[in-house]
Amino acid sequence: MNKFSIFSPVLIFGLSQAQTSQTKSQSKDSLQTQTIKTVVMKKLPAMNVRKKEGKYEVVVSNTNFQKTQNAWEGMKLVPMLDINKDGEMSIFNKAAIVEINGMQSELRGKDLKNFLESLDPKSIKKLELNPNPNASYGTEVNAVINIILDQSKQNYRLGINATGGKHRKDFYGTNNINYALNGKKTQFYISYNYDNSPEYNTGNIKQKIGNKDLLSIENIDDNKEHSHQAFIDLNISPSEKDNLSFSGTLSYDKSKNNNQTFNDDFLKTTQENTVSKKLQLSQNWKHIFNENTSLKIGTYQIFSKSDSHNSATSAGQFISQDIKNTTPIYIGYADLNFKTKWGLSSVGSRYTNTDVTNNNYNFDTNSPFHYKEQVAAVYFNQSIPLGKGNLNLGIRNESSFIDYDFSDLATKESYKNKKNYSNLLYNTDYSWATQGQRMYAISFRKQIRRPNYAYLNPFAKIHNSNTLFAGDSEISPQKIYSLSLNTFKKGWGIFSEFQYMKDMAGIFFKTDGKNIIQSYRNFDNVYVYGLGTQYSHSFFNEFWTTKTTIMGSYINVKDKTYQTLAKSKPFFQFISYNTFDFGKGLQFNIEYYLQSPNNIGLMTQSAMQSLGLGLTKKINQNLSIILNTNDILRTKKKNETHIPEVYYADSMLYDTQSFGITVQWNITGKNYKKININQNQPSEVNRLGK
Secondary structure: OEEEEOOOOOOOOOOOOOEOOOOOOOOOOOOOOOOOOOOOOOOOOEOEEEEEOOEEEEEOOOOHHHHOOOHHHHHOOOOOEEEOOOOOEEEOOEEEEEEEOOEEOOOOHHHHHHHHHOOOHHHEEEEEEEOOOOOOOOOOOOEEEEEEEOOOOOOEEEEEEEEEEEOOOOEEEEEEEEEEEEOOOEEEEEEEEEEEOOEEEEEEEEEEEOOOOOEEEEEEEEEEEEEEEEEEEEEEEEEOOEEEEEEEEEEEEEEEEEEEEEEOOEEEEEEEEEEEEEEEEEEEEEEEEEOOEEEEEEEEEEEEEEEEEEEEEEOOEEEEEEEEEEEEEEEEEEEEEEEEOOEEEEEEEEEEEEEEEEEEEEOOEEOOEEEEEEEEEEEEEEEEEEOOEEEEEEEEEEEEEEEEEEEEOOOOEEEEEEEEEEEEEEEEEEEEEOOOOOEEEEEEEEEEEOOOHHHHOOOOEEOOOOEEEOOOOOOOOEEEEEEEEEEEEOOEEEEEEEEEEEEEEEEEEEEOOOOEEEEEEEEEEEEEEEEEEEEEEEEOOOOEEEEEEEEEEEEEEEOOOOOOOOOOEOEEEEEEEEEEEEEOOEEEEEEEEEEOOEEOOOEEEOOEEEEEEEEEEEOOOOEEEEEEEEOOOOOOEEEEEOEOOEEEEEEEEOOOOEEEEEEEEEEEOOOOOOOOOOOOOOOOOOOOOO
16 A cells, blocks of 8 residues: 655744823812813823733733724734634744633634624733643643633623625625623623635646556535534622633534546546534633632533535446534543742643544445543642742643544454553743843743544545545554743744654555545654744834734654655745724725745645735724725645655645625623712712713
């Protein structure tokens, strides 16, 4: 069996800083009505970034973060934070999870993007960016973004957002309605989102297996997807020392993919219809014993179910598959934090139980796959004030108990395996700031990546007209050792990272002479080097705010199976986000992304670029209209392999170009109490309703 491999990482970074101003007003102690003769508008300060206990704290209140159309767009202005259109976030190239008021959210990707697009930017007080999470976080967590909501305002907000537009072939649309109610001890938020996301991708594929002739075929990928999502969050503070939070997310997705590959002598079509449902629940309790000690306990439940029907037709042959997946996940944790003379200490545990049942039908024959994973973790972390900075030392032990089996009822073959192992993980980082307010952080960390059931399930399912997809039951966990250094001051950021990955689990292709099967395999050694700089600033009295990142990367793959790999070459990325504020509620945005050609030994990728424009007009206090266009340049993405005896290349034009319009309407209740102006007033009015 001939085999070849592809490994394609994505390294994207971001940085921003923006400025606005703040106004205050006073009135004298008098029974008479006062007349305001002059109103002076001053520019508000820029986003205030400071180091606090090893984290970057970014205050966004009263900055132009809160002038953006929603929290998703506001995130694009935050220093050191990068987000992409798929809802993925990173800090200094480290993929980040999101917390809400210190409680971890299970929202990811598109679900997270939908939530942030429905969130009023004025409801966010500050952000805590942690590129070096301590031992209390699982090994899969690389960075943390904690969104601190402003719960001091007693108000309500109702918002409705509607987006419509057109891709190259089809129309798309997104609709959202959300409601928030903030009280003294209770905060409530609910939202519903509907998304219609069609894509029509075209391209060319060339492949050669062994001594066979080169096959050149055209490829058409026609995708239709409809999704519904409902989110609810309830936060209750029954006392000053207790906080309870409950959240739930219910999502329903229905997708249909029609793929066709053809030339003058060849035609193959595949169809994949999938319906998936997911329910996520969380319950968390935080109790403060005193100013030095606090306890946090919580549970999460995730229930997902999907049903896919796949079929393929080629040369008069017909293949039909049904794949039914049911996955419940249960998570429980306890964290105790206490301060001593040495600093802040944290100790805790976490338990995760994942149970996957996958029924795979080829026509009427079932090939069931069952996967059960239990992970028990305990940790201790010590934060020590040291010199002008803060030192973090953490140790974590994760014990994994994995049991899975696969049966092919057609061939009467079965496979069972158990993998039980424990990993001692550690992290250390030191962060400090100079008198000139330049902030530094250096860290070293050991992590592991456990293969999930998708990596291990050996059932070969129809992937598209050109390939099948199957996991490998012998995939081993990969070990990661990383060293990073970053610095930031007044909009300038410099960051670097080195990673050594042992047994890195990457995308792997194999062929049986007839079909190409996409899978995974372990690569012996992978070395990753990254160096970048980020700059953000506002010019011309805040008319122009820019956030620009330039980064260089070099990835070197060493594997004893492939001694003749092509030599890897470094590549760079350029990302720029720009906002022009014309006043009177009119803003213009420009987003540009460029990646140079790269060769990482296993694969060559062509240069890629993307340009997006947006125009926002605030009609009044409640209504805004946004015009936007994405991927104006429409560049093709090309990939080519470097494996002996196997040649595979594709050149695809993805359907990301779009033109659309968004209408946003919201109404917010007053955040102050009415008073009788004929009554005596205090000498200073510290809060004015607007």
